[in-house]
Amino acid sequence: MSRADRAQGAPAFRPPSVDRMASWPALAPLIGRAGRPLVVEALRAWADARRGTPDVADEVACARWCEARLVALVQPSQRRVFNLTGTVLHTNLGRAVLAEEAIQAAVEAMRSPTTLEYDLGGGARGERDDHIAPWLCRLTGAEAATAVNNNAAAVLLVLNALADGREVIVSRGELIEIGGAFRIPDIMARAGCRLVEVGTTNRTHLKDYAAAIGPDTAAIMKVHPSNYAIQGFTKSVPAAELVSLAREKGLALIEDLGSGTLADLETWGLPHEPTAREAVEVGIDVVTFSGDKLLGGPQAGLVVGRKHLIERIARNPMKRALRLDKVRLAALEATLRLYADPGRLAERLPTIRALARPAADIRAQAERLLPGLRKALGSAAEAGVEPVRGQIGSGALPVDLLESFALAVRGRGLDHLADAFRRLPIPVIGRIADDTLFFDLRTLDDEAAFAAQLDKLDVMGR
Numbered sequence: 001m002s003r004a005d006r007a008q009g010a011p012a013f014r015p016p017s018v019d020r021m022a023s024w025p026a027l028a029p030l031i032g033r034a035g036r037p038l039v040v041e042a043l044r045a046w047a048d049a050r051r052g053t054p055d056v057a058d059e060v061a062c063a064r065w066c067e068a069r070l071v072a073l074v075q076p077s078q079r080r081v082f083n084l085t086g087t088v089l090h091t092n093l094g095r096a097v098l099a100e101e102a103i104q105a106a107v108e109a110m111r112s113p114t115t116l117e118y119d120l121g122g123g124a125r126g127e128r129d130d131h132i133a134p135w136l137c138r139l140t141g142a143e144a145a146t147a148v149n150n151n152a153a154a155v156l157l158v159l160n161a162l163a164d165g166r167e168v169i170v171s172r173g174e175l176i177e178i179g180g181a182f183r184i185p186d187i188m189a190r191a192g193c194r195l196v197e198v199g200t201t202n203r204t205h206l207k208d209y210a211a212a213i214g215p216d217t218a219a220i221m222k223v224h225p226s227n228y229a230i231q232g233f234t235k236s237v238p239a240a241e242l243v244s245l246a247r248e249k250g251l252a253l254i255e256d257l258g259s260g261t262l263a264d265l266e267t268w269g270l271p272h273e274p275t276a277r278e279a280v281e282v283g284i285d286v287v288t289f290s291g292d293k294l295l296g297g298p299q300a301g302l303v304v305g306r307k308h309l310i311e312r313i314a315r316n317p318m319k320r321a322l323r324l325d326k327v328r329l330a331a332l333e334a335t336l337r338l339y340a341d342p343g344r345l346a347e348r349l350p351t352i353r354a355l356a357r358p359a360a361d362i363r364a365q366a367e368r369l370l371p372g373l374r375k376a377l378g379s380a381a382e383a384g385v386e387p388v389r390g391q392i393g394s395g396a397l398p399v400d401l402l403e404s405f406a407l408a409v410r411g412r413g414l415d416h417l418a419d420a421f422r423r424l425p426i427p428v429i430g431r432i433a434d435d436t437l438f439f440d441l442r443t444l445d446d447e448a449a450f451a452a453q454l455d456k457l458d459v460m461g462r
């Protein structure tokens, strides 16, 4: 049909039935790839879009339209990206990248039945915590351990199990909010506990805790201020000083370490972050921390401490609702096993490897990638190698910045440039600051894949 015919009011388009269209030969390859239901859905949308327009049913055009629609639809929604934001443990980008050993263990557990709750020795029922508790005890010195969905769940479960309907004392300097609406006062309420705040924002003394203890007090809780630091005229009571007070009054002493770690970060020239072992050795009764922050494992909430308290926590009905599945337990077990050989951690655990990477190494990588990047940008923008400071992320060591190097891109329309990098086959996520688009290379492990896709960068001026 010519343009003139259409303009003269050819009959309005009436689509054939969806079944007819689905049998068009032009659609056969698409049905082969995406399956009939999705193609039928696309055909309906195509017909709707054309209803009432002067048009004819062109099989080939229809197939192309449906294919374009399905390409976007069958693309996985959760996709691999390059995290070059400078934040090693980026919550929005999935936090820790797992060790190869953990990936293997998870894949194995996904593919087959496992001994999740089965004791091969006696052929009887076993406990899922048995796969990770011995490792956690070995690595922290604790008497017992359990694990749940994440650290937020761990805090909720511990509070409910040990202080339901009773009071828990927390310093006002530790009433934190972390991302995703996790606020200590709200968690307390949901756990059925009454929060008793003591001290002030900047100063809390031992005597403040002592004065707040009453007949309804069940526990004292310390919370690691993970995403902020209070500076200046400050005083907080170290957990060690609370131990004798809690013992004397028969209270449980709980500490939420947030990130926590199982290794001494100083080994790799990093600042100190409290280890779970330190907390246990000081005498904290129950310690909670995350699996996918500094620990470098799958999302999980780990709880270690005194045997009788961990037993109470594990028996709480909420534990059943918050428990880990076999896949994450397998990955967690494999990750914990790596900590038994700390000398090789930096080699085997991606989180430690990224944190321990020397700045000179990152700089050399940036220099290697710069010519390819300049070529890809053409006249659209300038690029160079610049020193930057990154961070651990997920609340660990909020004020300590990691010396690093970045590919720095400057030009007009930085937001558009950033968008072009996000539209690459493996999207590249950077950070805009000071009119510059920075790609911090500390976390770039697959250099070849990064370099290989640069020529697909779609920017004006190439």
Ligand SMILES: *Cc1c(COP(=O)(O)O)cnc(C)c1O
Binding pocket: 150, 151, 152, 153, 155, 176, 178, 182, 223, 224, 225, 226, 227, 256, 257, 258, 259, 289, 290, 291, 292, 300, 301, 394, 395
């Ligand atoms: C991160 C964090 C949590 C929550 O841990 P998730 O594993 O993300 O649930 C709780 N408390 C503190 C202090 C944290 O830093």
